[in-house]
Amino acid sequence: MPLLPEPLDRLAAEFARLPGVGPKTAQRFALQVVGWSVDASRGLERALADVRDGVGRCPTCGFIAPTGELCAVCRQSGRDTGLVCVVAGPTDVLAIERSGGYRGLYHVLGGTLSPIDGVGPEALNLDRLEARVRESGVREVIVATDADVEGEATAAYLAERLQPTGVSLTRPAHGLPVGGELAYADERTVAQALTGRLPV
Secondary structure, three states: OOOOOHHHHHHHHHHOOOOOOOHHHHHHHHHHHHOOOHHHHHHHHHHHHHHHHHEEEOOOOOOEEEOOOOOHHHHOOOOEEEEEEEEOOHHHHHHHHHHOOOOEEEEEOOOOOEHHHOEOHHHOOHHHHHHHHHHOOOOEEEEOOOOOHHHHHHHHHHHHHHHHHOOEEEEOOOOOOOOOOHHHOOHHHHHHHHHOOEEO
């Protein structure tokens, strides 16, 4: 016989879907919600509904944006529009922006190539990237995918796919550990890696 009511188990299961949240942490989150006031619970409900209904992807770069609108980076004046940093996900954009060392634009792939997980080129935001490079005067693409097997495979694929466009392709050079994840690097490390990038 289960110790906790079924709705609480379901809530814990939903929390456990979040990255980095294991079963015990998810259960602690769910138990914490039990003690919330009605207003606090409704606040969480409203926030989740607002995210579901009002937040989507930027039609230009794929970063997080209000539904149907450009993201804050694409709207920002003074950015170097000839420089595009390609990343796997939105957390990578946030990490680079915190570094303060980059003033170009971004392109969010929505993942990296991983044949073992069934993630091929068609699952990534690659067609839009190629169109941007061909149509928007992009002179350099920084491929800032993680330095793991999937990230390196994605970088190699992008180099091959974008080579006919004549765009300059670079990778962040030093500071990021092999096998590490960009989203967890400190700001100075990210800034140094972007400053010292090398050709792909």
